[in-house]
Amino acid sequence: MTTAHPSNFGSTVWQMTLMGLRYLRGRKLRTVLTTLAIVFGVAMIFAINLILPSMQEAFAQTMTSVTGADLTVTSVSGESFDPEAVLPTVSGIDQVGAVTGILHRQFSLPTLGNSSLGDTAQIDLVGIDPATIEDVHQFVVSDGRFLEPGDSGKALLPAGIAELAPELHVGTTFPLITAGGLKIYNVVGLMAEQGDLSSPQIYVTLADAQAAFNQPGLINTVEVSLAPGADRDAVAANIQQALGDSYTLDQGDSSSNTLAAMQVGLAMFDVLGLLALFLGAFLIFNTFRTVVVERRHDLGMLRAVGATRQQITLLIVIESLIQGLIGTAIGLLVGYLMALGMITAFGQIASNFFHRGDLSLQFSLPGLLGAAAIGLATALIAGYLPARTAGRTAPLEALRPSTPANLMHAARWSLIGGAVVMILGVLLLLTGKQGAAGGAILFLMGMVVAAPGLVIPVARLISPLLSLGFAREGDIARGNLVRQPGRAAITGSTLMIGLATLVMIAALVLSFAALINSLADANFSSDLILLPQSIAVYDTVVGADENLANRVRALPEVQDVGTMRYASSVTADGQALQVMGINPDDYSKVASFTVNEGTPEEAFAALGSDRNALFTAIALSTVGLQVGDDFVLQTAEGPQTYHVAGVANDLFTFKIAAIFISQANLAADFHKTEDVMLLINLVPGADKDAALANMQNILTDYPQFTAHLTGEYKQELADVTSGALVAFYGVAFLILIPAALGLLNTLTINILERTREIGVVRAVGGSRKQVRRIVTAEALLLGLFGAAMGVLSGVAMSYGFIAAFGTVGWDMPYFFPLAGIIAAVVVGVLLALFAAVLPARNAARLDIIRALQYE
Amino acid sequence: MSIVRTESLTKVYGDVGQPIPAVHDVDLTVDEGEFVAIMGPSGSGKSTLLYLLGGLDKPTSGKVWLRDSDIDALDDDALSRLRRNQVGFVFQFFNLIPVLTAQENVAIPLILDGMPRARALKQADEALARVGLADRATHRPTELSGGQQQRVALARALVTKPSVILADEPTGNLDSRSSDDVVQMLRRAVDDWKQTLVLVTHDSRVAAFADRIVFLKDGKIVDDNRLKGKGNADQIREQLSKMVLS
Amino acid sequence: MSVKHTLLALLYQHPQHGYELGKQINAVVNTEWDVKLGQVASTLARLKDAHLVDYEVEATDDAPDRKVYFITDEGRRELESWYLTPEVREYRLGDAFYVKLVLSLLGGPVSPEQVLITQRRELFQQLHEVTELLREADPRTQLPWVLLLESATMHLDADLRWIEMCEARLNDLKHYTPPLPTPKPRGRPRRKLAHSSKT
Secondary structure (H helix, E strand, O other): OOOOOOHHHHHHHHHHHHHHHHHHHOHHHHHHHHHHHHHHEEEEEEEEHHHHHHHHHHHHHHHHOOOOOOEEEEEOOOOOHHHHHHHHHHHHHOOEEEEEEEEEEEEOOOOOOOOOOOOOOEEEEEEHHHHHHHHHHHOOOEEEEEOOOOOOOEEEEEEOOHHHOOOOOOOOEEEOOOOOOOEEEEEEEEEOOOOOOOOOOEEHHHHHHHHOOOOOOOOOOOEEEEEOOOOHHHHHHHHHHHHHEEEEEOOOOOOOOHHHHHHHHHHHOOOOOOHEEEHHHHHHHHHHHHHHOHHHHHHHHHOOOOOOOOHHHHHHHHHHHHHHHHHHHHHHHHHHHHHHHHHHHHHHHHHHHOOOOOOOOOOOOHHHHHHHHHHHHHHHHHHHHHHOOOOOOOOOHHHHOOOOOOOOHHHHHHHHHHHHHHHHHHHHHOOOOHHHHHHHHHHHHHHHHHHHHHHHHHHHHHHHHHHHHHHHHHHHHHHHHHHHHHHHHHHHHHHHHHHHHHHHHHHHHHHHHHHHHHHHHHHHHOEEEEEEEOOHHHHHHEEEEHHHHHHHHHHEEEEEEEEEEEEEEOOOOOOEEEEEEOOOHHHHHHHHOOOOOOHHHHHHHHHHHOEEEHHHHHHHHHHOOOOOOOEEEOOOOOEEEEEEEEOOOOOOOOOOOEEEEEEHHHHHHHHHOOEEEEEEEEOOOOOHHHHHHHHHHHOOOOOEEEEEHHHHHHHHHHHHHHHHHHHHHHHHHHHHHHHHHHHHHHHHHHHOOOHHHHHHHHOOOOOHHHHHHHHHHHHHHHHHHHHHHHHHHHHHHHHHHHHHHHHHHOOOOOOOOOOHHHHHHHHHHHHHHHHHHHHHHHHHOOOOOHHHHHO | OOEEEEEEEEEEEEOOOOOEEEEEEEOOEEOOOOOOEEEOOOOOHHHHHHHOOOOOOOOOOEEEEEEEEHHHHHHHHHHHHHHOOOOOEOOOOOOOOOOOOOOHHHHHHHHOOOOOOOHHHHHHHHHHHOOOOOHHHHOOOHHHHHHHHHHEEEEEEEHOHHHHHEEEEOOOOOOOOHHHHHHHHHHHHHOOOOOOOOOOOOOOHHOOOEEEEEEEEEEEEEEEEEEEOOOOOHHHHHHHHHHOOO | OOHHHHHHHHHOOOEHHHHHHHHHHHHHHHOOOOOOHHHHHHHHHHHHHHHEEEEEOOOOOOOOOOOEEEEEEEEEEHHHHOOOOOOOOOOOOOHHHHHHHHHOOOOOOOHHHHHHHHHHHHHHHHHHHHHHHHHHHHOOEEEEEEHHHHHHHHHHHHHHHHHHHHHHHHHHHHHOOOOOOOOOOOOOOOOOHHHOOOO
């Protein structure tokens, strides 16, 4: 008699790991198929989590690369401020050595026009005070001279500029975009320092910079050097205390709205990765359920020699964990490569559209651990249920011939349960916006639950259709499918999720395009529009001072000009908001809002007085305010209380958290007076082409702007939108990959399990072709089953999600996604046929004798 | 001293309407070091009786004591531990785990018990040597003959030095020659290694190795036959010679 | 049992004289088969007459000359045809137990089941004894003995299986009505009665 060794758990686990590995090796094809699903999901999630920090890092780097100072102070809102409010305070603090004020902004250069600095896509224009800057950090001038107080139109360039614009030397000139139009600058010196070539720093005097951004007397950064031996943290704390909450120390600008926009886009891929893992979990669950049945004898034997239930469960869980580990490891590798590929591709796009280049992949340990944890957890959870079933294997199972369990009973219950859940889902869908998305999800879940019970009736419904092409093989295939309703249900559900996503995306694309069109029609009543090149990223735009608007207004064809201004801000809670400044009187003549309540006129009227703000629907829901509330906004003048006067969306702002305030308030609180967009109405009957030509003439001084006929612009916008939405179809197709793996997996399992039967069919005279047709018919049944469920839940999901968007203020019309439905059915059938190719061929090629002896 | 004892042991299969008693009111005591064969026509309940003795199946009524523990009173985990430590099983089919080597198969009850793997494997090697398969330790079951597989299974049953070894038709799937090897080994387990053995078989020549043969019919013991020693060689030789010369 | 063919088989190995042959029979066949030297001599003489064996006289210094027998070609042929002639096994039917069982079927103080059980006990006891002997025997050095014991186990096994079959038969029949001997008609048939017995 042996004594127990409860302490030595590791021995058991190690032996089980060995067993798991060998079992997995014993069924290679299935292992590969199941693992692929994990690989896919983990790769997606890891890739996203690599790309996001890389972008963040890239942005943070360019944002903070200005200084070599010990400490920097910026406004919480990100906007400029009066140096007198900060500099004296900071220099008065103990252990502070020197302080200097800087006004700088990164902005993109137009790709066309006469303002370019050679190949430079983006610059960081830094206005410095030559009198004090060298107290804070050292500049080594390699050629020419440093800036001097009183310099105007003089610039100091980094040495690296020679690579981008070789024609620039000390003494040459270059044109620079400013809010007041193009200005010619003289190169007075080159620095020894190479500089950041993705966004070279061009140093000018503070006064020049203030003129360029139309912010006279303002700075946006204070650089601080410490006295020798000073305690950096203590000084920083003292400065923070002295300046209050409106200022922040050493913060890289992370509230860039470009990044926020990308985060939203990439989050879609995160969802895709999670969905893929969800489907992967289905696959693992399905595989291991089969494995447990197949291995009944082994498990029973282990029980007979004394394995406890928990030990058996552990064995199966370990096996599924091994798969999870392998899948996760490969997934991480694939994800890394994917991220590398995407970064490279995105770098291209970025340099084309956003004029940012030089993205490099940042390795992120939390991202890696997170993706790995999610992958392993998926395998663990999906493996656990079958493992628990395995634990219940009676020892006597080893000694008895197999008795297939009666699954019909369970199937009936799942049908009833699923139907109840689905009805609840539909009720929720019909109640309206609030619960609609939940209703859709509930409906989908109900479908998954009901699936085992649906297999038989649906197969019966479909098979007359199938018998057209398959005659008797169709009947056999149906019989095979119905025999394992659980497995067919899981496979169908996997396919369903993929196809439902396809249907939903088709509907969303239709509805979204319609929303964009309606917004465009409603908001752009103007004839012409002047836009900076990268409209999506206001904070890297140099706008124009009032001269541009005045010159346009002076044109004989022009009747009205409305302008849009921009500032960034945060709420008291730190929520980033884009602040759009309009002049209600002018703007209402050239554009309109889509309002949820009241009329656009009332909305404009509200902006005329006090600190009133109109919120976009998204802004209101992100900040969590109601119309009528007061709230505190961080401004360049410190915290200011604004009033939520209403909800208003327009084409540019409906998808971001933005508020509209009057330009008077924007100038007072944010010191921003640049126009970043001009909307123009012409005199009735004026020659549009002539007006456009005149406009373009003026814009030679403002190359940061381009002029468009509004009609053309809307068309352009619609094209861009549909182009972006096509990417969502890509997402849907990616989701179909695990669904296809699921089909392949199930067909492979079915054939393995029926090896002996196939042998009998062949032995009594079935031809290879007939065997192949049986498998193909089975795949088609599965495909059609998944498609039928996918279409139903796709319609429910599209309806639910479009209704749900209503709650964030996007009232989208619902379009029945007929094209999506047809596509889903076609894709389902094609996937099934594709997945059937290999298993059908394997089945047909089975050696009869060996098949007959298969245990 | 009795190792296994049953009292009014009854197992009924089937529906409430039509109960089929497989084991009916069986009182059986197996003493330490005994080699008991259970015989009977198929359907006589002999395998069921064996499973009841080993805690693989739960009785409908009656009791089973293994050494001093009342099997019925144990929960599933305790029963698993009992099977692991106190009982050694040898079956007709599905005897070994196909993905494990002979050595690992033998070591599995020890490993399940948490013994360090290296030590378990060492003990497994010793058990394999006893059944004459020291040179097959790293073979997988599919690489072994039926008789060798069954000897591995026997080594697995021996490795924990259980209170009782229960063998269900261990030679049912073997030819005469391998069958003889296996049953010789079983006999040695009793004689040399002081094990207690209960064996179900339908083969008289296997049963003849036992010290005692219990006959079952319709779930009841109909005969309990204790066999006496070995024959007188000379006498038998004489008788057989007559047979040859007749 | 054929002493004749035993001698031929031994001489086939190598020529020997009569005394050696007598000794070797026991060693090779390994039974209680006590063949007398006289029987060996007389058989050899008959074989010589039939030209199946012949002998040469071997002179020795210290003893009388001995006849060394060897097998002739004719002898070889005879041996070969003996090997190739199967031995016909006799069915040992109707032994004492058979009679006992059949009689018990008629009914009596002991049930046929008990008769079968009793016989089975005996057969198992014998089988056990033989098995034990077999366990002690080493097939490498005692092959003829082992073969003989195994033959015995097989026969006993066959008997036990027959008993098993008998039990199963009895189980199936439950109630056995033994056949009554059909009375042979004697004298003149009584016509009338034959008619009336028709039911």
